[in-house]
Amino acid sequence: MQSDPALIVALDLPPPEVMALVARLEPARCALKVGMGLFMRGGPELVEQLVRSGYRVFLDLKLHDIPSVNAESCRVAAALGVWMVDVHAAAGAAALALARDTLEQYTPRPLLVAVTVLTSTAPAPGAVLEDEVHNLAVQAQQQGADGVVCSAREAAQLRCALGRDFCLVTPGIRPDPGVRDDQRRTATPRQAITAGADYLVIGRPIVRAAEPLAVLDRIEDEIRQARAGDTA
């Protein structure tokens, strides 16, 4: 059972607001996720600044290109000192394998996670979507990915199929299940941890809250309780 902070805060805000928020967080409490919007505005300098401040940074650019182009982006990300990068599993086996080989050249090596099906995609009738997530995750594992990005709703099945050491990163987390925004396959922090998620990606419920630190406190409590329940 993992015991380091499970929370990854998605910094989907303009750079000045990001820096104000980050100044109130601590690297021991959470990792930080930089998505495409923030990366386009803040650039590599902002990523380096977060890394220098001691944060584990997930550079979430959801790479989905030909293998050589994906690999070049992985190289740049690794040189920035990020902790985690992602490539779309649907980019294919060769793209995943080359991304892994490329990252292998860096110490510490950033974790490579493969995006399966976006959590904004609604659940489909039957098990079509679960099967798709499963197949993409199996391929990702075979090509050397450290884990996948999936919804917490698929986490239990993937944990069972792919083993304890495969990392499950779950966005679409909603402490208040009534507020989904544009997410569709959502889960509460408790549900995600209980299902076997390693890392919970949470953006708007924290970064758009009037009191982000109070929300963070509550989520940490919920994660602690869920983990305690798991090991009891």
Ligand code: C5P
């Ligand atoms: O605000 P919210 O908690 O919905 O943010 C979720 C974050 O996780 C966003 O930054 C989004 O880009 C990211 N993400 C996702 N679904 C994926 C992969 C990443 O929502 N499959």
